[in-house]
Amino acid sequence: MKKTVHAILNILGTILIFVVLIGILVNANSAPEGKGFFGFKGYTVLSNSMQPTFSAGDYVVDKMVAYDEIKKGDVVSYYPDDYTIVTHRVKEVTPQGFIMQGDANNAQDDFTVTKDHYIGKMILVIPMLGRLPDLLMNKYLWIAGAILILGIVIYGEFQRRAQRREGV
Incomplete structure (x- = not known):
């Protein structure tokens, strides 16, 4: 039984x-001018402009599909300036670019997305994953983790001592 639990x-x-390493690699290559990781980029959502599709704290994964393949209704990421990444729904495709709007917004975005500002098409939302860095900065979580690990080590040591006494 112990061997099975240990193997699992x-x-x-x-x-x-493996999942954490993939996430780190996706995130590290997700800057707007970055090449992505095998054609994927990921971003933490900072606002609720796309509710109920996704919310602040969720993590959006984009596939870097060609700009010309995007159609009305797709959710895409773009950068209107050097400091902001926006992920909204395409309301209309025009010769000038994409007209965008957040699902929870009453008005269209002021910015028309051109090929130069387009990043990728959303393919996946991982709820609340974007909150993980903030959670990992919580000192109480680290204290609880240290106590848990210490408890496991102490329990293991007591088990080893009990087994040695039984074997003697």
């Missing part, structure tokens, strides 16, 4: 490490 925990730990 090893597999889950390996999967978790």
Whole structure:
């Protein structure tokens, strides 16, 4: 039984490490001018302008599909300036570019998205994943984690000592 639990925990730990590494690589290459990671970019949502599709704190993954493939109704990311990334729905495709609007907004965006400002098409939303960095900065979480690890180590040591006494 112990070997089975240990094997399952090893597999889950390996999967978790793999997912975290992929996330780090996607995030590290997600700047607007970045090349992405195998054609994908990811962003943390900062506002509720696209509710109920996604909310602040969610993580959006974009696929870098060609600008010409985008159609009305697609959700795309773009950067209107050097400091902002916006992910909204295409309301209209015009010769000048995409007319955009957040699902929760009453008005269209002031910015028409051209090929120069287009990033990618949203393909996935991971709820609340964007809150993870803030959560990891919480000192109480780190204290609780340290206490949990210490408890596991102490429990393991007591188990080893009990086994040695039984074996003697």
